[in-house]
Amino acid sequence: MDGTVLVADDDRTIRTVLTQALTRAGCKVHATSSMVTLLRWVEEGKGDLVISDVVMPDGNGLQALPEIARQRPGLPVIIISAQNTIVTAIQAAEAAAWDYLPKPFDLPDLMKRAARALDVRRRKGMAEPAPPPVREIESDLPLIGRTQAMQGLYRLVARLLNADLPVLISGESGTGKTLVARAIHDFSDRRSQPFVTAQMNDLKAMDGPASLLLRARSGTLLFEEIADFDEEAQARIVRMMDALPDPAPRILATSQADLSDQLAKGRMRKDLYFRLGGVTLSVAPLRDRVDDIPLLADHFLARAARDGLGERRLAPEAAELVRLCPWPGNVRQLENTLKRLAVTALGPEITRAEVEAALSGQSSEPLRAADGEKLSASVARHLARYFDLHGGALPPPGLYDRILREIEVPLLEIAMDATAGNQAKCADLLGINRNTLRKKLTDLDIRVTRRRKLM
Numbered sequence: 001m002d003g004t005v006l007v008a009d010d011d012r013t014i015r016t017v018l019t020q021a022l023t024r025a026g027c028k029v030h031a032t033s034s035m036v037t038l039l040r041w042v043e044e045g046k047g048d049l050v051i052s053d054v055v056m057p058d059g060n061g062l063q064a065l066p067e068i069a070r071q072r073p074g075l076p077v078i079i080i081s082a083q084n085t086i087v088t089a090i091q092a093a094e095a096a097a098w099d100y101l102p103k104p105f106d107l108p109d110l111m112k113r114a115a116r117a118l119d120v121r122r123r124k125g126m127a128e129p130a131p132p133p134v135r136e137i138e139s140d141l142p143l144i145g146r147t148q149a150m151q152g153l154y155r156l157v158a159r160l161l162n163a164d165l166p167v168l169i170s171g172e173s174g175t176g177k178t179l180v181a182r183a184i185h186d187f188s189d190r191r192s193q194p195f196v197t198a199q200m201n202d203l204k205a206m207d208g209p210a211s212l213l214l215r216a217r218s219g220t221l222l223f224e225e226i227a228d229f230d231e232e233a234q235a236r237i238v239r240m241m242d243a244l245p246d247p248a249p250r251i252l253a254t255s256q257a258d259l260s261d262q263l264a265k266g267r268m269r270k271d272l273y274f275r276l277g278g279v280t281l282s283v284a285p286l287r288d289r290v291d292d293i294p295l296l297a298d299h300f301l302a303r304a305a306r307d308g309l310g311e312r313r314l315a316p317e318a319a320e321l322v323r324l325c326p327w328p329g330n331v332r333q334l335e336n337t338l339k340r341l342a343v344t345a346l347g348p349e350i351t352r353a354e355v356e357a358a359l360s361g362q363s364s365e366p367l368r369a370a371d372g373e374k375l376s377a378s379v380a381r382h383l384a385r386y387f388d389l390h391g392g393a394l395p396p397p398g399l400y401d402r403i404l405r406e407i408e409v410p411l412l413e414i415a416m417d418a419t420a421g422n423q424a425k426c427a428d429l430l431g432i433n434r435n436t437l438r439k440k441l442t443d444l445d446i447r448v449t450r451r452r453k454l455m
Contacts, residue, residue, distance in 0.1 A: 035059025093158030171283030193219030
């Protein structure tokens with residue numbers, strides 16, 4: 001490796017480690033804890049590569065990128081940051097940073113990226129144009145993580161923001177697939193246009209596809225859980241995608257199921273499978289990114305405090321229990337649990353016993369009526385009678401959606417009544433996202449009356 005590297009970080013240990021590693025690799029190194037000093041070096045023509053932290057005592061590495069590019073077009077900058085969110089990765093990509101790495105970073109990985117940057121700079125010269133100014137992005141999305149799985153997702157999302165390719169977002173329930181879709185829209189050039197979420201019922205009417213396109217305009221159209229769409233709905237999506245207007249919305253889809261498996265079982269149309277397969281983003285379950293759980297826990301407790309639920313922190317033994325929990329409901333389950341603990345904890349520090357009590361309350365036991373009968377048994381008896389009424393013939397098509405609606409409507413009505421019309425509490429009770437609840441209330445035409453709960 002050959003060249004001069006400018007290192008800017010307010011952490012003395014990081015400056016020392018990088019200086020020693022880069023010097024051993026054959027580079028000259030100038031290291032500083034000051035953004036002002038870094039910019040002066042750049043203006044003086046020093047350096048073939050910059051490695052910079054984001055938050056510095058006298059400046060911000062991301063915000064300095066346009067000035068570095070103006071002074072020295074083509075000078076590669078590698079951003080390193082302890083702010084391990086998708087927003088940081090997107091800002092780095094938008095500001096044309098050469099690369100982005102989260103802290104704590106893998107030193108051999110950083111050295112390989114630095115060597116690549118120096119090599120490309122030698123071959124390409126300094127003809128690259130200056131990047132656009134860094135756009136301010138504010139987000140409360142819980143897309144947080146320093147693990148390799150999440151950082152890889154962030155980089156891919158940042159590269160895809162303004163591409164016109166369809167994107168399929170796969171992952172288990174509760175991993176945040178819809179949040180990823182929303183981030184792709186909110187941080188793209190389409191953010192001023194509508195973001196429309198479509199489900200199978202939205203395609204039932206003859207003008208369903210046309211109505212969706214009209215609503216989405218040149219924004220984003222998301223098909224949630226595409227594997228649940230029946231043959232007719234899938235066919236309508238194919239025809240719609242083959243005749244998109246100009247300008248057209250960007251098409252995104254989410255799926256818990258493995259679509260290749262659905263294709264093999266004949267439950268997914270081949271033409272739709274290939275049309276949606278422009279790019280696939282996989283959102284890892286929490287059990288595959290355990291090291292991100294403490295970050296998420298801190299985020300959710302901080303959000304609860306902002307929402308007026310009280311300042312809370314996890315005791316060390318409680319934090320370890322949260323970290324080791326399998327979280328089958330993924331991020332959504334973790335969020336709901338910590339929100340509940342923020343309300344129910346007796347003191348500012350949440351104890352291990354309180355976490356155990358909260359987790360034990362999330363039972364997987366079947367719902368039972370007062371006489372002990374399982375809800376599933378009651379539903380089974382009702383359905384058996386319904387089929388018998390048709391005298392050996394089959395009921396009308398569309399039974400699956402009709403049955404789910406019959407159960408979903410009273411569930412939502414009773415849950416809303418029990419929480420006195422408070423949608424935040426109702427969403428927490430049901431274990432679903434508040435936006436999902438709002439959409440269901442609208443789609444199912446359920447009236448919401450906010451009232452004071454009588455004790």
